[in-house]
Amino acid sequence: MGITATPLVRAGAVSPPPELPAHGPILFPLAGDEAEVAAARRDGLTVTVEPPLEVERRDLAVREHAAGRSAVDAIRVDPTLLPWMRLATWADAAIPERLLRRARLRLRAGHASVSYWLGARDEATPEEWRWLTSSYCALLYHRLAGELREGQERVDVSPTTFRRHLRALRALGFRFPTFDELVGFHLHRTPLPPRSVVVTVDDGTADVVTPLLESASFRPQLFVVTQAGGAASWLGRAPLATEEDLRALTAAGVVVGAHSRTHADLAAPDVNLAAEVQGSVGDIRAAVGAHSVPFAYPNGRFDERSVVAVELAGCPYAFGTLPGANGVGVDRYALRRVSAKEWDSAVSIAWKAATGRPVPAMWEAWLVRRYALARRLRS
Numbered sequence: 106m107g108i109t110a111t112p113l114v115r116a117g118a119v120s121p122p123p124e125l126p127a128h129g130p131i132l133f134p135l136a137g138d139e140a141e142v143a144a145a146r147r148d149g150l151t152v153t154v155e156p157p158l159e160v161e162r163r164d165l166a167v168r169e170h171a172a173g174r175s176a177v178d179a180i181r182v183d184p185t186l187l188p189w190m191r192l193a194t195w196a197d198a199a200i201p202e203r204l205l206r207r208a209r210l211r212l213r214a215g216h217a218s219v220s221y222w223l224g225a226r227d228e229a230t231p232e233e234w235r236w237l238t239s240s241y242c243a244l245l246y247h248r249l250a251g252e253l254r255e256g257q258e259r260v261d262v263s264p265t266t267f268r269r270h271l272r273a274l275r276a277l278g279f280r281f282p283t284f285d286e287l288v289g290f291h292l293h294r295t296p297l298p299p300r301s302v303v304v305t306v307d308d309g310t311a312d313v314v315t316p317l318l319e320s321a322s323f324r325p326q327l328f329v330v331t332q333a334g335g336a337a338s339w340l341g342r343a344p345l346a347t348e349e350d351l352r353a354l355t356a357a358g359v360v361v362g363a364h365s366r367t368h369a370d371l372a373a374p375d376v377n378l379a380a381e382v383q384g385s386v387g388d389i390r391a392a393v394g395a396h397s398v399p400f401a402y403p404n405g406r407f408d409e410r411s412v413v414a415v416e417l418a419g420c421p422y423a424f425g426t427l428p429g430a431n432g433v434g435v436d437r438y439a440l441r442r443v444s445a446k447e448w449d450s451a452v453s454i455a456w457k458a459a460t461g462r463p464v465p466a467m468w469e470a471w472l473v474r475r476y477a478l479a480r481r482l483r484s
Contacts, residue, residue, distance in 0.1 A: 139172055140179035143189035166220040173224025177233065192225060193434020196240035200460060235296035240432040241282065242461035243303040243424060244270075244454070245442040247340070250312035253447065254341055262447045264316040271323045273451035274302060274458055281324045284360045288397065288421045291437040302458040305424060305442060307364055307401055310337055311344040314354065321357040328364035328401035328424070331388035339368050348392045355393040362399035363389045363420070371402055371411035382414040397421055405442075412438045430461040448476035 173192075180187045187193050198206065209219045210226060226234050251263025262270075275281075280298040282290075287303065289295030304320075306313050309329030317325050329351065336342040346354075351361050363385040369376050382400070389398045400415045405426025407415075415423045415438055422437040429441040443457045453464045453472060463469065 139176050139190055140183075140186060143179070143186040144183075146189040147186060169220035170224035170227075173221040173226075174228035175224075176221075177225050177228040177237075188434045188436065190434075191221060192237055193432065195222075195238050196430040196432025197434070232296065233294070236290070236294045237433055239290060239297040239301075240430045241287075241290075241297055241301035241303055242430050242458050243305050243440065243442040244457060245424075245426065245444045246304070246306045246313075247308055248310050248312055248343060249306070249316045250310070250343070251447070257340065259444070259446060260340070262445060264319075266447055266449075267316050268320065269451070270445060270449065270454045271304065271320055273454060275323070277451075277455050279455075279458055281322075283324055284326070284397075284399070291422050300459070305401065307403075308337055308340065308368070309346045309351075309364065310340060311346050311350065314346050314350045317354055317359050318357050321354075321359050324358065324360070326360040326362055326399065327351075327354060328362045328399070329385075329389065330364045330366065330368045330403070331385045331392075332366040333368060337368070351389075351392050355395065360399065361389055361393050361395065362401060363418075364401050365403050368403045370404065370406050371414075372406045372408040376411075378411060378414040382411065383418045386418040386420060399423065402426075407439070412436075428462045446472075448472045 176190055176192050180190065180192065195203070206219055206222060210222060213223065225237065229237060246262055246267065247260035248257065248262070249264050249267050250261055251265070253261050277300075279300045279302045282297055282301050282303065286295065286297060290297050304323055304325040306317065306325060306327045309327060313327065317327060330337065330345065333345060335345055337345055355361050363382070365371065365381040366385045366388065367381065369381050371378065371381060386398045386400065389395060398418075398420055400418070400420040400423040402411065402423060402425050407423075407425060412423070420438075422440055424440045424442050426444070427439070427441050428443045429435075431440050435441060441461055443461050443463060445454060445457065449457070450472065453468065456462075456464050464472070
């Protein structure tokens, strides 16, 4: 079995990378190949796998174990390889698969599917292993008014429901990491507690201030549009929080981050990224006296240019709106979140906090019907 690397043609590219040999693609051997493949991907090559040869199960397990050990050693030498390696994929597996994998690891089962992870665990220090297998999910809220205006049913959650969600998660054993813990996880290889979930709120409307002050012990993060004329035009001109509100939230322990100046589409070709990104980060620093400010992209829209702008602004991480868990392989400037809804029950919000994903469609439809029926009965 061999692995062939061929040029990755990006938008606007006119030629393959000059370091490619003139005679054609690069062939990697099977044994100990992961670091080389990761480097090829990082350097702009597409990796394809040749048709596999038959390998004895025992030989495959031995090779996989060796690959896991060498992968850990490789990221010690060159940490930038990690996003392209299997080491980065622990959190991408579904929860049942992760639980089965952990059980097999405890038993040191010789199953080929866990041999790689056995090798990685054997090579890693306990601290490295906890970090490699750490992850967290992020919940996304917007308004906390409970008005449910037409067109805002999916972005408005009542304060009562918001509090019920948070109490349910705490009762179920979820942990709420601090801002410093998240920075440590993404920048300093510090493990997170199991079942970590981050509560995020976008836009900074005035109706979120009191619910967040009351829920500051859950360490929520509020991402604020800083120069929209005092009202959210994209949310029916709902009033925005004032600088005094933001200072009160910061004093209570709420993390206040930037969400652009005008809620602009940061992936648009004509957007002024310096004003929208660096400007909004500067506004937040001046308003609340924060040195390190996280970012959330308006409507989850970003591209390579906007990511670079966020990094240049000195933000330690940034959230989008794609669903999923945030493990060690997720770009810290493209973090994942899942939206919470007014009709989420304790069970469905726990599903979202555990998986980072929306509930299945049939379950969602049942939740919506149940919620609509309850509203009719109350009215």
